Amino acid sequence: MTKKILIIDDDPRNIFALEAVLKAKKIACITATNATEGIDLMQRDKSICIVLMDMMMPEMDGYEAIRLIRENPELSSTPLIAVTAQAMLGDREKCLAAGANAYIAKPINIDQLLLILSDYI
Numbered sequence: 001m002t003k004k005i006l007i008i009d010d011d012p013r014n015i016f017a018l019e020a021v022l023k024a025k026k027i028a029c030i031t032a033t034n035a036t037e038g039i040d041l042m043q044r045d046k047s048i049c050i051v052l053m054d055m056m057m058p059e060m061d062g063y064e065a066i067r068l069i070r071e072n073p074e075l076s077s078t079p080l081i082a083v084t085a086q087a088m089l090g091d092r093e094k095c096l097a098a099g100a101n102a103y104i105a106k107p108i109n110i111d112q113l114l115l116i117l118s119d120y121i
Helices: 014-022 035-044 062-071 091-098 110-118
Strands: 004-008 028-032 048-054 079-085 102-105
Touching: 004 014, 004 035, 014 028, 014 079, 028 035, 035 062, 048 062, 062 079, 062 091, 079 091, 079 110, 091 102, 102 110
Parallel strands: 004 028, 004 048, 048 079, 079 102
Antiparallel strands: none
């Protein structure tokens, strides 16, 4: 079974850019445009080994999504990387306190992202 990265982001441009970079590095990925769809994918696809979670989405933001994932015994051990344009002082700590394993700010530094991912895949 090929391990996959799930990208959850409400902006198709962000999904397109991340997906292109990951596929160029031979990393399989799937996408969701909202947190509800992403959590549903996680429950159905056991090959998802890590999630890149946009933190600022309408309806359900990344903070609430992470809380729901961490409360679900089937999903709680999945590594979650918070991806956000919120790069203010304290945002990293807020994401980690919410249950994210790591944090990366937009615009994404690809080398930094690949270094973070190497801890999990």
